[in-house]
Amino acid sequence: MPVLDExxxxxxxxxxxxxxxxxxxxxxxxxxLESLGPVxxxxxxxxxxxxxxxxxxxxxxxxxxxxxxxxxxxxxxxxGFRVEFSSALGPYKGGLRFHPSxxxxxxxxxxxxxIFKNALTGLPIGGGKGGxxxxxxxxxxxxxxxxxxxxxxxxxxxxxxxxxxxxxDIGVGGRELGYMFGQYKRITNRYESxxxxxxxxxxxxxxxxxxxxxxxxxxxxNEMLRTEQDSLDGKKVVxxxxxxxxxxxxxxxxxxxxxxxxxxxxxGYVHDPAGIDLELLKEVKNVQRGRVSDYAVARGNQxxxxxxxxIWDVPCDIALPxxxxxxxxxxxxxxxxxxxxxxxxxxxxxxxxxxxxxxxADANVRFAPAKAVNAGGVATSALEMQQxxxxxxxxxxxxxxxxxxxxxxxxxxxxxxxxxxxxxxxYVAGANISGxxxxxxxxxxxxxx
Ligand code: GLU
Numbered sequence: 484m485p486v487l488d489e490x491x492x493x494x495x496x497x498x499x500x501x502x503x504x505x506x507x508x509x510x511x512x513x514x515x516l517e518s519l520g521p522v523x524x525x526x527x528x529x530x531x532x533x534x535x536x537x538x539x540x541x542x543x544x545x546x547x548x549x550x551x552x553x554x555x556x557x558x559x560x561x562x563g564f565r566v567e568f569s570s571a572l573g574p575y576k577g578g579l580r581f582h583p584s585x586x587x588x589x590x591x592x593x594x595x596x597x598i599f600k601n602a603l604t605g606l607p608i609g610g611g612k613g614g615x616x617x618x619x620x621x622x623x624x625x626x627x628x629x630x631x632x633x634x635x636x637x638x639x640x641x642x643x644x645x646x647x648x649x650x651x652d653i654g655v656g657g658r659e660l661g662y663m664f665g666q667y668k669r670i671t672n673r674y675e676s677x678x679x680x681x682x683x684x685x686x687x688x689x690x691x692x693x694x695x696x697x698x699x700x701x702x703x704x705n706e707m708l709r710t711e712q713d714s715l716d717g718k719k720v721v722x723x724x725x726x727x728x729x730x731x732x733x734x735x736x737x738x739x740x741x742x743x744x745x746x747x748x749x750x751g752y753v754h755d756p757a758g759i760d761l762e763l764l765k766e767v768k769n770v771q772r773g774r775v776s777d778y779a780v781a782r783g784n785q786x787x788x789x790x791x792x793x794i795w796d797v798p799c800d801i802a803l804p805x806x807x808x809x810x811x812x813x814x815x816x817x818x819x820x821x822x823x824x825x826x827x828x829x830x831x832x833x834x835x836x837x838x839x840x841x842x843x844a845d846a847n848v849r850f851a852p853a854k855a856v857n858a859g860g861v862a863t864s865a866l867e868m869q870q871x872x873x874x875x876x877x878x879x880x881x882x883x884x885x886x887x888x889x890x891x892x893x894x895x896x897x898x899x900x901x902x903x904x905x906x907x908x909x910y911v912a913g914a915n916i917s918g919x920x921x922x923x924x925x926x927x928x929x930x931x932x
Contacts, residue, residue: 485517512539534923566591579659580593583617604865631666639670696857723803726806728860746764776788829851829857855913
């Protein structure tokens with residue numbers, strides 16, 4: 484593990500002792516602190532004013548009971564979370580994750596990352612995250628609705644367009660946001676569109692929001708390639724996952740000329756050498772709510788489903804982990820490197836382990852972190868908030884052009900900042916430092932609050 488600047492060691496030790504057992508949160512904090520050595524050397528005021536220590540402690544953490552009734556009449560009890568991390572730049576902003584693995588440590592890692600990601604977009608949004616250990620898999624629409632209504636019956640009092648604006652994440656898409664917005668509207672008797680983002684197009688949602696995280700990921704990779712006068716054209720790409728991020732990353736990679744030969748879910752991966760048939764994948768995942776094994780069956784001889792291997796065994800030029808945290812470890816990257824992969828970019832939040840990131844750096848494989856690569860989702864949420872505030876709707880093309888511009892400027896800002904702080908070409912340093920300095924400067928201006 485790289486050593487931390489001596490001014491940052493006590494901060495990290497305090498994070499470890501105040502947040503026992505929250506390993507993902509520790510990992511996310513450490514990754515940022517590892518980039519901040521040159522920043523505190525150049526600007527000691529950040530260390531002196533305890534900006535970093537303050538940032539590691541959420542402004543507010545809400546944990547609540549979510550009771551609901553199954554179709555068969557059984558009472559279930561889940562736990563709900565909203566961690567409002569930083570409002571230095573704007574209302575808390577970040578998604579809700581519904582997955583059985585959700586506990587405070589996951590929500591805090593996501594919320595912490597969100598602060599810097601949101602700052603990097605250049606838009607006026609603070610950082611927060613929430614969710615529940617509820618598992619939507621196998622639940623009927625009616626059960627999902629009752630859960631979402633119960634979740635919002637507590638959450639509504641903490642959110643609002645000027646306070647905290649949740650959106651989707653793993654397990655939370657248009658269906659869940661619809662049920663939650665409906666309940667919010669009913670309880671408050673107000674049609675406050677700007678309170679949630681990722682809404683449906685007929686009830687206040689924005690064009691491109693559904694596609695934005697995946698599209699932004701592909702745009703970012705295209706920018707990385709452009710710095711070497713290259714493009715996605717003809718590149719073989721592996722995309723892990725098959726949820727919202729993965730599906731739209733595949734779509735944009737294909738539109739930009741690349742070919743995605745594999746994707747996955749928690750049961751295994753599908754290898755489709757001729758290129759994933761996206762219409763079929765969308766039908767299986769979004770309409771039938773099926774698995775990638777169903778895609779492989781429907782695709783016939785073209786594709787094979789592998790349940791006992793690793794998707795990173797599939798040879799590719801570019802790997803886009805778009806499933807979940809810590810899904811790509813040093814064994815996976817060793818295979819990618821052996822097979823000639825030259826770019827790894829994080830579509831999911833923190834999918835590459837710290838060891839694996841170091842292995843990639845040692846092998847000179849270009850790596851870009853989630854804070855930069857997947858920021859297109861939350862950036863387009865901020866565009867949705869703009870449209871809601873002005874009671875306007877923008878066209879698909881206009882919104883997509885705005886997204887592409889934002890991704891280009893995030894990319895360029897990362898490289899400029901990395902240069903400025905002595906780590907040329909290092910996207911991790913660039914993203915962390917650039918996001919951090921924007922938040923830190925606002926915190927210094929706003930006083931000790
Ligand atoms: N959950 C997404 C993320 O990780 C989007 C959050 C949002 O749109 O607020 O950035």
